Amino acid sequence: MDTYVPILALGLIAAAFAIFSVVIGSLTGPKRYNRAKLDSYECGIEPTPQPVGGGRFPVKYYLTAMLFIVFDIEIVFLYPWAVAFDALGWFGLAEMVLFVLTVLVAYAYVWRRGGLDWD
Amino acid sequence: MPSILAASTAAASNTAPFTAPHVEWGKLSPMLIVLGAATMGVLVEAFAPRAARYRLQVGLTLLALAAAFAAVIALHDTPTSVAAAGAVAVDKTTLFFQGTILAISFIAVLVIAERRTEGGQDAFAAQGGSVPGSQQEREAVRAGWLTTEVYPLVLFSIGGMLLFPAANDLLTMFVALEVLSLPLYLVCGLARHRRLLSQEAALKYFLLGAFSSAFFLYGAALLYGYAGSVQLSNSDPHNPGIAQAVAAHAHGPALLYTGIALLGMGLLFKVGAAPFHMWTPDVYEGAPTPITGFMSAATKIAAFGALVRVLDVGLAGSVDVWRPVIEIVAILTMVVGGILALTQRNVKRMLAYSAILNAGYIIMALVSTGHDALASLLFFLPTYGIALVGSFAVVTLVRDAGGVEATDLSRWAGLGKSAPIPATLMSIFLLAFAGIPFTSIFVGKFAVFQAALAAGAPQLVIVAVLASAVAAFFYLRVIVVMFFSDPMPDGPTIANPSIAVKTALAVSALVTVAMGVAPAALLHLSNAAAVLAR
Numbered sequence: 001m002d003t004y005v006p007i008l009a010l011g012l013i014a015a016a017f018a019i020f021s022v023v024i025g026s027l028t029g030p031k032r033y034n035r036a037k038l039d040s041y042e043c044g045i046e047p048t049p050q051p052v053g054g055g056r057f058p059v060k061y062y063l064t065a066m067l068f069i070v071f072d073i074e075i076v077f078l079y080p081w082a083v084a085f086d087a088l089g090w091f092g093l094a095e096m097v098l099f100v101l102t103v104l105v106a107y108a109y110v111w112r113r114g115g116l117d118w119d
Numbered sequence: 120m121p122s123i124l125a126a127s128t129a130a131a132s133n134t135a136p137f138t139a140p141h142v143e144w145g146k147l148s149p150m151l152i153v154l155g156a157a158t159m160g161v162l163v164e165a166f167a168p169r170a171a172r173y174r175l176q177v178g179l180t181l182l183a184l185a186a187a188f189a190a191v192i193a194l195h196d197t198p199t200s201v202a203a204a205g206a207v208a209v210d211k212t213t214l215f216f217q218g219t220i221l222a223i224s225f226i227a228v229l230v231i232a233e234r235r236t237e238g239g240q241d242a243f244a245a246q247g248g249s250v251p252g253s254q255q256e257r258e259a260v261r262a263g264w265l266t267t268e269v270y271p272l273v274l275f276s277i278g279g280m281l282l283f284p285a286a287n288d289l290l291t292m293f294v295a296l297e298v299l300s301l302p303l304y305l306v307c308g309l310a311r312h313r314r315l316l317s318q319e320a321a322l323k324y325f326l327l328g329a330f331s332s333a334f335f336l337y338g339a340a341l342l343y344g345y346a347g348s349v350q351l352s353n354s355d356p357h358n359p360g361i362a363q364a365v366a367a368h369a370h371g372p373a374l375l376y377t378g379i380a381l382l383g384m385g386l387l388f389k390v391g392a393a394p395f396h397m398w399t400p401d402v403y404e405g406a407p408t409p410i411t412g413f414m415s416a417a418t419k420i421a422a423f424g425a426l427v428r429v430l431d432v433g434l435a436g437s438v439d440v441w442r443p444v445i446e447i448v449a450i451l452t453m454v455v456g457g458i459l460a461l462t463q464r465n466v467k468r469m470l471a472y473s474a475i476l477n478a479g480y481i482i483m484a485l486v487s488t489g490h491d492a493l494a495s496l497l498f499f500l501p502t503y504g505i506a507l508v509g510s511f512a513v514v515t516l517v518r519d520a521g522g523v524e525a526t527d528l529s530r531w532a533g534l535g536k537s538a539p540i541p542a543t544l545m546s547i548f549l550l551a552f553a554g555i556p557f558t559s560i561f562v563g564k565f566a567v568f569q570a571a572l573a574a575g576a577p578q579l580v581i582v583a584v585l586a587s588a589v590a591a592f593f594y595l596r597v598i599v600v601m602f603f604s605d606p607m608p609d610g611p612t613i614a615n616p617s618i619a620v621k622t623a624l625a626v627s628a629l630v631t632v633a634m635g636v637a638p639a640a641l642l643h644l645s646n647a648a649a650v651l652a653r
Binding site for chain 2: 059084087088089091092102105106108109111112113
């Protein structure tokens with residue numbers, strides 16, 4: 001049971017920080033009215049009023065999100081390799097180059113097809 | 120802070136030095152060739168000029184499939200072993216499945232690449248991203264654009280199919296499942312005509328497929344909880360796999376039973392067995408017909424390969440647990456497929472339900488983990504697959520005005536008079552599906568029924584024979600409509616296909632007849648190939 005005490009402590013610290021931030025913000029912060037502040041945050045898309053059937057919005061958002069995930073995953077694999085690359089030796093380097101090259105192929109496709117142009 | 124540092128250095132000094140795993144590149148070469156060519160295909164899409172892409176892609180695809188097939192042939196004498204640190208089993212069964220998938224994919228790609236039937240256009244949307252019926256779509260069609268991404272996508276899918284029956288651990292199998300499925304979801308939505316129907320099919324396939332993948336993954340996690348390993352089999356006593364854990368009755372059976380059930384649902388979805396068959400008719404109807412032919416044959420072969428490996432290698436020790444379920448699934452699949460096919464008026468949907476029915480026959484061969492049952496399954500799959508590719512190739516030829524395929528059965532009236540050759544070819548495939556003697560599937564069915572009888576499941580054989588009788592009715596009805604009714608005044612036109620499609624059709628029909636008249640060679644091969652790395 002003792003091993004779980006740090007997790008519990010972390011949870012308590014996190015909760016305390018959240019409560020502290022909200023309370024201190026409401027006590028000390030300036031209060032100037034702005035309509036936009038009461039909106040929900042939706043990455044630039046108008047969340048309300050909802051058009052019939054959900055409306056349409058540019059597919060570019062999805063494209064950007066997908067590209068982000070591709071690079072995100074690449075980084076997830078690069079980090080542990082970077083930490084241990086001397087131990088992994090040539091095998092690790094070769095595997096990593098293979099992996100990065102295949103991601104690069106996808107990147108080249110997206111670039112040539114205009115996936116990186118916003119307009 | 121100092122204590123943390125001390126702990127981390129202590130941990131670093133405790134870890135054993137890293138030894139690179141041994142990867143047998145040669146044994147993996149069929150998969151590496153196909154996946155490498157698929158990656159090349161993406162580069163072709165990125166850098167080759169638009170006008171050159173079609174030729175480059177088709178050439179690259181066919182070359183890669185031929186090279187991978189040659190690699191399979193070159194490997195045929197490899198002793199049964201595991202490769203890539205136990206992730207991939209290289210045995211006769213794997214090589215048989217890989218060779219079959221490659222050969223059938225080659226024929227299917229000949230049909231997929233067809234442009235002549237529609238004046239320079241293929242079966243795929245000019246621009247997949249354009250809204251159906253929009254100005255953008257019309258401009259893309261007028262410019263003669265082609266979605267040549269189809270070829271790398273198909274190659275990626277084939278790469279996954281090659282790995283699926285070879286995977287010796289459940290995580291590798293899951294990766295293969297996703298690699299084979301994701302490109303298929305995409306190409307299913309790319310039909311040139313009836314685009315909304317095609318996109319609907321793709322969405323249904325994707326949602327249900329993602330759902331079944333989740334089932335598979337959960338099952339794999341539970342089996343890992345049971346066995347402490349994701350490997351299906353590992354002869355190393357320090358590192359036992361699932362098969363060894365099952366044999367030793369490692370833990371309580373609850374995890375094992377739930378794991379088998381969830382894993383089975385994921386795999387039975389892919390083979391289109393009832394009650395997980397719901398996606399089949401909609402997807403087969405909506406997808407571009409050449410793709411329907413490809414995926415109905417190749418995916419099914421790959422999925423049965425994976426099912427064989429999971430049941431016969433990983434879970435052979437608990438055959439008493441899953442055998443009754445497999446028997447019920449087989450009966451249900453045959454009944455659902457046979458009865459619902461009777462009511463279909465659309466040729467593609469009829470073939471979809473016939474695919475469900477045939478999946479039921481093949482599942483019969485799974486009730487036994489013995490050699491003969493596996494050999495009968497190995498004989499059935501290629502003969503059935505090639506007839507399926509051929510029959511969908513005929514469907515691509517029958518066109519209404521505007522180039523839309525005439526898939527309604529009533530439109531096929533009198534086809535035997537207006538277009539005797541396609542009608543005759545279709546009849547050969549349908550007679551084979553019906554299991555008429557002197558066709559390949561008759562021999563396959565006979566072998567499967569015999570295996571089920573030997574395994575002590577006569578009830579399955581009774582249902583299968585009854586289902587075959589029902590099936591003969593709806594197969595023969597198409598032949599009767601084609602040959603014994605008068606052509607419609609505004610009947611469909613028959614496209615004159617290129618030499619590639621003619622070759623594909625001729626090879627499919629020839630193999631279907633030849634394997635029925637002289638099945639000895641393939642029977643011998645499938646008998647010799649029924650060896651699994653356990």
